[in-house]
Amino acid sequence: MTEDCGKKFTDFLRIVARLRAADGCPWDRKQTPQSLKTYLIEEAHELLEALDSKNSQHVREELGDLLFLIVLLNQLHQEKSLFTMDEVLAGISEKMIRRHPHVFGNETSASDEELRKQWQAIKQDEKSAGDGEQTPFSSIPKTLPGLRRAQRVSERAARAGFEWPDPDMVFAKLAEELAELREAMAASSSQAVFEELGDVLFTVVNICRLSGNNAEEALNNTTEKFIGRFNRMEHDLKQVGSSTAIADSPTLLRLWQAAKELPAK
Numbered sequence: 001m002t003e004d005c006g007k008k009f010t011d012f013l014r015i016v017a018r019l020r021a022a023d024g025c026p027w028d029r030k031q032t033p034q035s036l037k038t039y040l041i042e043e044a045h046e047l048l049e050a051l052d053s054k055n056s057q058h059v060r061e062e063l064g065d066l067l068f069l070i071v072l073l074n075q076l077h078q079e080k081s082l083f084t085m086d087e088v089l090a091g092i093s094e095k096m097i098r099r100h101p102h103v104f105g106n107e108t109s110a111s112d113e114e115l116r117k118q119w120q121a122i123k124q125d126e127k128s129a130g131d132g133e134q135t136p137f138s139s140i141p142k143t144l145p146g147l148r149r150a151q152r153v154s155e156r157a158a159r160a161g162f163e164w165p166d167p168d169m170v171f172a173k174l175a176e177e178l179a180e181l182r183e184a185m186a187a188s189s190s191q192a193v194f195e196e197l198g199d200v201l202f203t204v205v206n207i208c209r210l211s212g213n214n215a216e217e218a219l220n221n222t223t224e225k226f227i228g229r230f231n232r233m234e235h236d237l238k239q240v241g242s243s244t245a246i247a248d249s250p251t252l253l254r255l256w257q258a259a260k261e262l263p264a265k
Contacts, residue, residue: 013085016071020079033076040069098122120159136160147215150205158209167210174203229259 019028047062074085099122101107102115110118127134136156140149157163164170177199184192208215230244233255237243244252 012067013071013075016068016075020072020075028072031072031076033073036069036073036076040066040073043069095126098126145216147201147205147219150202151209151215154202154206154209164206164210170203170206170210174200174207177203229256229262232259232262 019025043066050058050062078084097104102109140152181196184196205215
């Protein structure tokens, strides 16, 4: 990083402050920390899509959009004299140095597993110094997408020693949960179905974790496959003046199977 980069960042802070000035942008002036939550989620997901596209220019642009929201959030708090960007940068710098004693201190470099345990131990010490009782799950945001949060909770529980003795046992658990779901549906108990669906999903998340897969990404991948196949089927139906709304079941099944056999784009 050059001095010019530091100047650009300082200039950007001034730009955002100007947008918030009395004669600034009406949209920026009316924003609050709460109103920006939706935009933060959207921009973070746009960045994820850019990363998946492997388009570096797109990634650069989305990083800038996310940075704008971060700086704007800082500006909102700074205006209330709650904290400044100087404090934000100092805090994260101190944290990174503290959590990497093998880089900035006298600790020797260890294996990935030892480094992970060291990181978690330092984090736990930091949390213990704060208020309230801490658990292995305290730092997992409740606002994470359901599958991602479930996998993080499952990972933390396993690290704490609460793990399946035999990975095959989780498949037996899945069969058990599916049987209970069938019973709940047969009894037409909406609350029981709701509970059992959650149990089934959580068990599947454990299978993802044990197999080294990310549940959120696995489901997104399947969703994309479904969309692609459905669109191909719709295209084929339009060629003969039909649609999924009026085609009969055998036709839909035949076209769906044909779409499945086509190579993924």
